Amino acid sequence: MLGVATIEVLLKEGYEVIAIARPGSSRLKNIPDDENVTIVELDLNEIDTLPEVLEASGIESADLFFHFSWDGTHGASRDDMDIQLANLKASIAAVRAAAALKCSTFLGAGSQAECGPVKDGVKVAPDTPCFPTNGYGIGKLAAGQMTRIEAGKLGMKHVWCRILSVYGPCDGAHTMVMSGIGLMLEGKKASYTKAEQMWDYIYCKDAARAFFLAATKGKDKAVYCIGSGSVRRLSEYIEAIRNAINPSLPIGFGEVEYYPGQVMYLCADTSSLVEDTGFVPEYSFEKGIEETVDWFREEFHV
Numbered sequence: 001m002l003g004v005a006t007i008e009v010l011l012k013e014g015y016e017v018i019a020i021a022r023p024g025s026s027r028l029k030n031i032p033d034d035e036n037v038t039i040v041e042l043d044l045n046e047i048d049t050l051p052e053v054l055e056a057s058g059i060e061s062a063d064l065f066f067h068f069s070w071d072g073t074h075g076a077s078r079d080d081m082d083i084q085l086a087n088l089k090a091s092i093a094a095v096r097a098a099a100a101l102k103c104s105t106f107l108g109a110g111s112q113a114e115c116g117p118v119k120d121g122v123k124v125a126p127d128t129p130c131f132p133t134n135g136y137g138i139g140k141l142a143a144g145q146m147t148r149i150e151a152g153k154l155g156m157k158h159v160w161c162r163i164l165s166v167y168g169p170c171d172g173a174h175t176m177v178m179s180g181i182g183l184m185l186e187g188k189k190a191s192y193t194k195a196e197q198m199w200d201y202i203y204c205k206d207a208a209r210a211f212f213l214a215a216t217k218g219k220d221k222a223v224y225c226i227g228s229g230s231v232r233r234l235s236e237y238i239e240a241i242r243n244a245i246n247p248s249l250p251i252g253f254g255e256v257e258y259y260p261g262q263v264m265y266l267c268a269d270t271s272s273l274v275e276d277t278g279f280v281p282e283y284s285f286e287k288g289i290e291e292t293v294d295w296f297r298e299e300f301h302v
Contacts, residue, residue, distance in 0.1 A: 084139035113137030168204030203288030227268025
């Protein structure tokens with residue numbers, strides 16, 4: 001989702017894009033079919049070979065490097081330490097590959113999971129103390145810090161984007177937004193918790209524009225939090241999804257128990273991102289969810 005949206009932003013900005021994707025990935029079809037997009041299929045643990053692979057194709061340099069690839073992002077894999085250590089190693093290799101390609105900037109994708117639990121009402125900020133509670137968050141935190149040092153050693157600008165909750169076309173089927181859309185388009189009632197959480201959702205196209213601005217206008221060694229900067233009750237988001245599909249559909253609020261340790265408040269402090277880059281979200285949740293539902297209908301022929 002994030003990679004595809006970022007490619008679309010870069011194309012609009014007049015860039016030629018090299019899209020590095022997993023060999024045989026089912027999501028290769030989501031990459032825009034454009035003469036200015038070159039797809040390179042390369043496994044994450046082979047990222048150190050990227051300069052040689054590109055040189056064989058006549059590409060010797062690039063300007064910006066966006067690193068989104070990561071294994072073990074949900075479920076039990078988040079605490080698979082072998083997977084997370086491999087991610088960390090690959091992230092450092094990606095910095096070295098970017099430097100070999102003469103990139104001026106390396107931007108890495110972090111996560112609010114780096115911070116661990118944050119008190120209700122407190123926004124996630126670049127300087128929020130980080131006490132991650134799972135291997136995924138620990139791995140992301142270490143990757144942000146280690147790639148920053150490595151990029152500095154190699155003379156590259158480094159930007160780390162700490163991402164909260166993004167939704168949109170090409171997202172994974174397991175997310176709250178996508179699973180809900182799937183059920184509702186089938187005319188089924190989707191079941192949820194009481195959905196009292198106060199949450200910050202940002203549309204993928206807005207997030208991608210934030211990445212671009214952070215890479216081109218952001219400060220070296222900066223951490224930027226990627227979100228809308230405002231919260232709404234989770235039930236309101238769910239109702240907006242339902243209303244975009246069929247306003248008469250019932251919603252099963254309170255039919256699912258909260259997970260142990262459920263985070264009840266999550267919001268990004270985007271003040272430094274706005275100050276440094278001028279970023280302001282362009283999409284309301286309602287507008288973004290309409291586009292997402294339309295994409296889902298076309299993608300899955302619902």
